[in-house]
Amino acid sequence: MDDLYQGKTPITEFLGKWSDRLGGWGLRNKILAPTILITLLTGLVLNFQSSSRIQKVLHGELQSKGTALCHALAANAQQSMATQDISTIQSHIDEYRQTAGVAYVYVTDAQNKVLVHTFSPSFPEGLQEVNKPAPGTSDSQVKTVDYMNIDALDIATPILAGIMGTAHIGMDLNLEKAQVRANAWISFWTVALILLLGIAALWAVTQRIINPILALSVATEKIVKEGDLSQKIVVVSQDEVGRLAGNFSLMVEKLREIPLGLQGSVQKLSQALSGLQKAAEEQNKSVTAQAAALQETQVTAQEIKQTSQMAAQKASEILQLAEKADEIGHTGEASVEQSLKGLTDIRHQVLEISGKIGDLTDRTRQIGGITDTVKDLADQSNMLALNAAIEAVRSGEHGKGFGLVAREIRRLADQSLQSTGRVKEILDNISEAIDKLAQITESGSRRMEDGLVQVKSSGENLRALVGVIKDNSASVKQIANAVNQQNIGISQVFTAVKDQNTMMEETVKRLESTMEAVKALQEVAKSVSDIVGSYKV
């Protein structure tokens, strides 16, 4: 069914082509063309119908008239032929010929010889043979005659059943045709007149329809091309077109209100956006500053980490040295015992110890310096963490995690400070001990030179020294542990700072997208403003 309905046949294609072509026509042509077509068709059909009907009626009239005349003529002729001469019959046929529609009259005798006729200059030879009623009938015989320029309806009435002759009357078919033609012309001109009047009337009517539509079209075009909503459309008519124009006017009124309202909204939006932009810019500034601070924190934390690692390394080195010293103490004790046998070697060894002690003093002093540095770093970390906490508070929800980290950093920094204090105290003790050791070693060595006796005391002293070194080694171990712990804390601080930095980067990114959104909104507001500006209101 659908295939059939939608299928393209030559007819539908043709119709489609024509309707496309007609689609390009103006309203007036669309109204006029079918009207003219229908009127013409109606006129033609009516003309044809009336012509054929009139012809039929006329033909019938002509025939009945001719038959009546011919009957009368035959009756007259019968009387005249019986009693009068031929001129009397001629005088009868003269009378009949004057009747409208009669083309000719003639009378033949029983031998079908023409007696009288109305032809001039002469009777058409052979015409009497065209319509010859059979002998013995009284009825008229009708025949259409088209003979030697004669176009007539020949009615033949036998006179006295044909024994006296036949009366013929020819009814003029040209007259009939002329009347049909005249009728055709009259109806043609009538249709033409009606058509002209109809076209004039339709013209006037379509003018009244098209003019307002044209006005509307022009107004619409102005709105489309120039955005001119300020124009007024005046249409007087009360019909559908008038109503359309009135509604169109109202619509333009309403349209005018839209850009006006939009204009206000856009202005408000622009203000809000510029406020938002300012706020975003400020936030950006502060976040940027915060990020820079964090960056610095990170760098510093890195440094602290490295320093802490170094401290840990040094501490382990010290520990090794302390262990070595312990070992050396033991070895020294054995050596003292051996020194009894070889004092000279001892003297060399004492001198060596003295030198080593000097180095140890230097190292201890160095450790003290490092510890000071670690203390400073811890102080600074503390300060930074405090700052970070403040910023975190300012960052709001995003800064919450960061705040926790900052607090943790502060705690670690505090612990670092305490440990560093203790390291310093121990170091001070070591320093003191080393100083004492140095003095003892010096006096021992001086005494070594004096004698062997003193070696024994030296051995005892050495034993004491080994004990001290043992204590010293324990302290150094503690220092190393503390430094390691500090190192771990500092690593945690660093990780936290790194995390915070990452989070800060995300915040900056989010701020950037906020800015972009603000920018896009500004563009939207601008384009809406442009659109509104393109309308004249």
Next chain:
Amino acid sequence: MKSRFWKSILGIITFLALGLSARAETGVTADEIVLGQSAAFKGPAAGLGTEVWRGAQACFDKVNAEGGVNGRKIRVAALDDGYEGDVTLPNTVKLVTQEKVFGLFDYVGTPTLVKALPAIQQFSGDGLFLFSAFSGAQPQREAPNDKFVFNIRASYRQETAALVKNLTKLGLKKIGVFIQDDAYGRSGEDGVVRALKSEGLTLTAETTYQRNVPYETSMAPAMGALKASGCQAVIAVGAYTQCAAFIRDARNAGWDVPIANLSFVGADQLLKKLGEEGKTSGKDMTAHLVNSQVVPPWTDTSVPLVAEYREAVDKDNPQLPAELQDPNYKPAQYSFGALEGYLDAKAFVEILKKTPANLTRASFIKAAESSKSLNVGGVPLSFSKSNHQASNKVFFTTVENGQWTSLKDWKGLVK
């Protein structure tokens, strides 16, 4: 007592007779007799009616001038029918019922008279009659019309029979006719056909023309048809305008066969037309023409009737009342038509003279029917109860020196 009784009876009869005679006949008063005439005074055949009227009027004027007949002067109430029968009929009724004429007189033409005859027949119950008609056709010579129509002139049959007889004598056996397409033409043709039949011949060709067509109408088709059929002579049964046109076209085509015309044609008007035509074309249009006539040529003053007619016309020269005159027709001083009119009037006057003073239609008819021999001076006239055609005389004329004269030698026609 007896004689007184009879005296008184006689007195009553006399009184009644006087009383009856005092009741005047229609159209008759103590000093006037009114006749009615319908004729062609206007139109292409104006010359026919005008001339007949002028001739008759010349005669009546002469008689009236002499005091009339029995103290009664004769007046003709004339109406124009333009040579159309459809007018002749109402004219006749008008003359009888309104003009209340005594009798009808000198109707002109066959188709016109044929239309009027039934009406005249109707009125003949009151004794109405038609005295003479300028037509030789048969209808008014045959029953029932021959009872109330008195013809003076010879018939067309007699004219055509005489023409055919003389033409065939010349060896011209192929005769065609050129006829007016009406009762007149057909009557003439009928005469020709009958005459040819008696000679054992048939009509070679028949052509017609429409009554009253103007002189400018070309008759060449008819002429051509006759020529093509091999006619050696043509008998024209028409009126002067169309016969002149026929002769013009025949002679212009170089066809010079004898052309015969009947008395009705209006010979003088025909000659006048041909004379004018000959002047413009430079050709002799009057050669080989023969006209049959029912009166002697008016040029022959040796005939007493002609002399009397001419004298009367010279003295009187009557003219139609202005309302009946055709502006295009100028009457001739003398003409065959007028001579015939004069003859008709004279015959009427002669019969009237024989009628008792107590004039009635019946007494007039009785007087006419008893006129076995009327002397009008040149044409023998005779009526009887059974014969209502006074003359059987046919004259033949031809043109010589521009005038109609008696035809003396038929052979001259074929020279």
